Amino acid sequence: MNIGLRIFLGYFLIVALAALLLAQVFVEQVKPGVRQAMEDTLVDTANVLAELATDDLVAGRIATGPFARRVREVAGRDFGAEIWGFDKRAASYRVYVTDARGTVVFDSSEAELGADYSRWNDVYLTLRGEYGARSTRADPDDPDSTVMHVAAPIHDASGAIIGVLTVAKPNRALQPFIERSQAVVLRWGAVLMGVALLVGLVAAWWLSRQLGGLRRYAHAVTAGERATLPASAGEFGELGEALETMRVRLEGKQYVEQYVHSLTHEMKGPLAAIRGSAELLEAPLPDADRVRFADSIHAQSERLAQMIDKLLALAAVEHRQRIEQPLPVDPAELAAEVAELCAPAIARSDVELELQLEDLGRIEGDAFLLRQALANLVGNAVEFAPAGSVVVLRLRREEGDAVFEVTDQGPGIPDYALPRVFERFYSLSRPDGGSRSSGLGLCFVAEVAALHGGRAELANREGCGAVAQLIVPLR
The missing domain is CATH 3.30.565.10 (Histidine kinase-like ATPase, C-terminal domain)
Incomplete structure (x- = not known):
């Protein structure tokens, strides 16, 4: 496996793990974030309605007074709202009021009137002066049927708690917003992951290309071939120049050693012939022998001159990498x-x-x-x-x-x-x-x-x- 593929796979693994982790965090945080915002709104709503219901509860007409009538009339109102692409036509609230004992004395849905809610957290905690809220399944077998209940205390003139008003809203009402937010997060996460992988692929290809060029150059130099230093950028360029400098110096040293060895070996024969002929010419010789030995010296010296000329020409060619x-x-x-x-x-x-x-x-x-x-x-x-x-x-x-x-x-x-x-x-x-x-x-x-x-x-x-x-x- 080449280094470019290893770099890409490592980068892919890191990006994939990071993307999965971030996507998991964002997706998992969308639902609680939306519900926390809804709970904040329900707290405001419950306290406002608690103030509006105080007079009717004190007067004993909470189920028939103006407050109850107005709340019931909300069910028939057409809201005609469009919230970020979603239509809002009717209320999804349920409002109920309990007395100081936790008995339901008003229910906008008329379903639980007279029921004992004193053990539900929203009523139980609020009657004790604490913040009361709960999230309960409407259908025990359906985990998506939860309903959020937020309560607010109703006080009399002396400040004593005489009842609790609870506003309930199904979490399912916010599910379209949650799903859309999760879809947006996942979509953009996929886009960012794709871009990151593309960048990683390009980076891995570039690194592989730079290293591959230097590797091929090194192999060619090792094999004794003529090789041109590939064009590289940044530190790869510096590495290539260092390799080229090292190659030139090593080749120069080896070249000189090899040539000196070869040249001295080849020059032994002509020099021996010249030396022998010169020694013989020092003694008295017939004219014919003198001419023959002089011709030998001339021929061998000519051979040495040709060898040196050709060696210089060959050296000039061998050191060139290109025309x-x-x-x-x-x-x-x-x-x-x-x-x-x-x-x-x-x-x-x-x-x-x-x-x-x-x-x-x-x-x-x-x-x-x-x-x-x-x-x-x-x-x-x-x-x-x-x-x-x-x-x-x-x-x-x-x-x-x-x-x-x-x-x-x-x-x-x-x-x-x-x-x-x-x-x-x-x-x-x-x-x-x-x-x-x-x-x-x-x-x-x-x-x-x-x-x-x-x-x-x-x-x-x-x-x-x-x-x-x-x-x-x-x-």
């Missing part, structure tokens, strides 16, 4: 320039160079490096080709690539050498018994091909000879 400013290059024109560049060496070797070029359009890259690489392939083919033979430089299209193909009629490549021909300092003896080359030419070709997003290949032809290919993507 900084690629330019359009005509491959056919490039091949013709290489043929002209190699003409003197071809003439000395008594070999003919045949061009088979197609018009392929353009490739993008560094014309100088491509020219050097192709010249190395042609030079190798000329060195291995027998006198009087033909070396063919062919340019053709293969899918979306331009293929420079150089074939010769020489002895070909031994099977044991095929896997190593592109290794640095690896070379084979020339057919005419000449000295080995620096072993850097084909390595240079492979590096130039990779730098242009292509590849280099070398194989034996059917019959005789070898075929070398420099493959570069067309623009």
